[in-house]
Amino acid sequence: MTKTFSSTDDIRSGGELRHARQAVFAGPIQLQLGGVLPAVTCVYETWGELNADASNAVLVCHAISGDSHAARHGDDDDPGWWDGLIGPGKDLDTRRFFVVCPNILGGCRGSTGPSDIDPASDPPRPFGADFPRITIGDMVEVQRRLAEHLGIARWRAVVGGSLGGHQALTWAAQHPRMLETCVAIASSPRLTAQALGFDVIARNAIQTDPNFAGGQYYNQPARPDTGLAIARMLGHITYLSRKSMKEKFDADRHDPRSIASVFEQQFSVGSYLAHQGQKFTERFDANSYVTLSMAMDLFDLGEHRLMLMETFDESQCDFLIVSFSSDWLFTPSQSCDIVNALVALDKPVTYSEITSEAGHDAFLIDEDIAKYGPLVAAQLNRPGLRQRNPEATSTAEVTRAERAILDLIPRGASVLDLGCGDGKLLEILHHRGHSRVMGVDVAQRHLLEAASRGLDVIDYDLNQGLPAFIDNQFDIVVLKFTLQAVSNVASLFDEMLRVGRQAIVSFANFAHRSLREDYVTRGRSPRAPGEYDYEWHDTPNRRFPSILDVQEFCRERDVTICRAVYLDQQRDCQIEPDDEPNLNADTAVFLLARDN
């Protein structure tokens, strides 16, 4: 049933899919939108070895114009489209994992698609436009059969970018017990109306090409290459950011590369698009493009959070969601929609928006793979990292204020740490047996550090509120030494006490004796060791609260200070409540709750 597959299709450096194998699944196979396929062929490639209990298999899902050749199989092999991520010793390490990448249903690289002969036709002819309408769910169903065929009951992870991310998310939603980890990169719950509009135009260009001939062009002298090339040109613009196009094409704008083409040759960007469009027609089938693009456009995990929560309600895997700042096709805010739903469901999820100028294509670019690849590695390393180690709960390396915070957290409480930094505090809580701890930060370095400790961590700017979280989701929400940099304090307090039953806020006391003395004697913007040790013109701080200020603020906003710990961190001692903490304490830690 499994044999070496050979193709004469021209792909990238002219290589064939030398390492591909194929599996054939007997039908009839019922499709989600009502169609039926008599049988399905699935062509795939693999890297590494499946281990004895089949627990190390990772499914890699490709995007609309990709194929099974995700990585090279040896030094003499053609490069794969995800060579930067997949290989021996790489972030998706083929020495540890058995990686499987199938060509998707509906494509034109060996797996069943519109260019195959329709067995029901007489005389025999390709499906063409009669190929039944398929969904991402149908693609996933073929992958599920492949897993069965390979003896894999459960994927260690399903990983994909763009349309590949849609497949990974569909796995998590439709086969909740069949994967441990879902990694969706540059993905979305569904297309924006804008992206949908571009796809509609691309399909219109193909289907109105006179050579399209209703999809039965295979035996004709000419194929709908013009329409397919125009579709591809349009796709290319949406994969790049405006800035990356400027860098690519502005220097030699009026100096196009001379190529043989039916298309306009006026500008450098024009000759580039013509080249990309024409090259694409040599390796891609127009009916496949229409089929896959329609499947992507029909993909819809839900418009609103409630619908997305329903979609992922049964999911049992953990999630890594990655977006790119300059991706305007599948925008960061769309990834956030997924993250917000998962967080509200209390699913384990890590999210990072990678800063990149490369647009949607960033997920394929080595420079950006170097940024998000370590997050993939950390996610795959999690099971080992997350084993509880009671010896790792020492507070020897934390500050007195952090110890005070830890002491205020009830045993076993669920904890959200806003501005979690490297995640040290959450890691201690995890090893102490807290079952649900989560961090929020905005620095990519911190996100990676925290993720590398096996923690769930979300890339959010606190000044945008806490939209990801539902009411009373955590027992405790922690804000440690961040108050002085928050732009909207009142709404953040509201959010903390909406999301948490209680909140812990630690802050440096601006009315501490050392600051007052410095201010009065020097007549300068006050400075003292710690959070306020900055020049007036170069400080990240924008709020200067004293203990009395925060007390009054809580009183005015119906917030109870359940417990208060006052510290002189300089002298490494605690200040008693009757010892004028507003003068003598440089630090305060408050446990807060909403008045009933």
Add this chain to the structure above:
Amino acid sequence: MTKTFSSTDDIRSGGELRHARQAVFAGPIQLQLGGVLPAVTCVYETWGELNADASNAVLVCHAISGDSHAARHGDDDDPGWWDGLIGPGKDLDTRRFFVVCPNILGGCRGSTGPSDIDPASDPPRPFGADFPRITIGDMVEVQRRLAEHLGIARWRAVVGGSLGGHQALTWAAQHPRMLETCVAIASSPRLTAQALGFDVIARNAIQTDPNFAGGQYYNQPARPDTGLAIARMLGHITYLSRKSMKEKFDADRHDPRSIASVFEQQFSVGSYLAHQGQKFTERFDANSYVTLSMAMDLFDLGEHRLMLMETFDESQCDFLIVSFSSDWLFTPSQSCDIVNALVALDKPVTYSEITSEAGHDAFLIDEDIAKYGPLVAAQLNRPGLRQRNPEATSTAEVTRAERAILDLIPRGASVLDLGCGDGKLLEILHHRGHSRVMGVDVAQRHLLEAASRGLDVIDYDLNQGLPAFIDNQFDIVVLKFTLQAVSNVASLFDEMLRVGRQAIVSFANFAHRSLREDYVTRGRSPRAPGEYDYEWHDTPNRRFPSILDVQEFCRERDVTICRAVYLDQQRDCQIEPDDEPNLNADTAVFLLARDN
């Protein structure tokens, strides 16, 4: 030579151009790229009356798919594309101004274009694709001949949006003495590589349509409607913002309007695009679209500031530049490129980035016209506003600190006011005879107020530096009571003393007695009347400098404090330098210069 023009073209509500007239200019007319036209017809509409000295004529330039019908001529007339701006009592007031809007060269609404008969052909046939390649400069040359024909030696203003803005800018660059004011809305110095790419695809769709027939389709049974419709669909997406498309199409995404169409009917956005595309083919000529879109793509005022400065070096008009925050086709940063060049050339320019979700189309939408229209009116009212009135130089209504600032400004000095607010201070300087005063602000309300005083004012965030300005461009740069809200103080000081020979900085002294007393006695984040009268958690301030702080800061950065004025604004008196200003003054005003 002038006669009533009647057209059977279907445009908007089926109306013809009932009020259009035409002028015919005998040739041969030499085009900028080497072609020749034997003669040119120009169809145009007018509103209002030309006054006796022909000084009230305003030229309105339309965009790629627009025409001469910019506004209705009466209650029974079809609405025009700029009815929101143009009419009796509107911002472009046809009771005061004689407004002229011609159809552009190369179009298909009566002015000479590719669908006209080529007089050199035998047998006679339309130009088609043989229509010579034209530029925006050629369109402007026809408009110049029209001005001559109408007896207008100099336009009071040339106003346009999008491609119309390109025409207005070209007027300013190529005919510097023939206009008083240039208004360029949603415009750019040239297209981004991204926008260029979309245009290339649109032309490819038209020119590869088999019915295009090399442009000679006029006598054929079918025209290249499919290609033209696809071009228009693509255009439509680029005119809208992602957010406006979401609002338009997401609610009924899977519920398309049922229309008769050769195009896909799957999604609501698809039926909308199909409708727009098809409707366009009923009123537009494919050869015209190719001709005009190529003229736009060839338009290039310069890539860098130096090139743009060369372009506008001879300009004698004042400029109003307007962009829209969500316009991703002609981006705000492209408008800034123009503004930066004009400012560096010391040309009178006002710039505003209007906050809008409507994308590029914002310039046509009443809601946004209501935001930028008053700026157009202010610009047209300028000559009256800007007459000097010595009686308007009273400082009765300014604060003591503002009087101190005014006193520090040498007679006749050129002044840049950063954070100019409503422009009151600059207006006083203007009436005192200062020939060059300019404001910078970020609040749209302030920009309009300052512009309504006849001032040049630029919409810039100070925290991005002062890229518009060249070294030593102004005698004095003023920063009044903004220091406490600046995010990067050091680089702003550097910028101020790069752009100005001297700088005046006024600020509230954080070490003033009242704040110290408040701080020490209350133990709270200090408050006092004035700039520091905010709650700690709700203040726009993020810097808290004392007089000593700013003095030291200047010393460290090689900045000389040439003069210092210390004030107690609460008690309305001046504090002498030997009377402990850091304790007794609530306000300081420094005149600064870079050390030599």
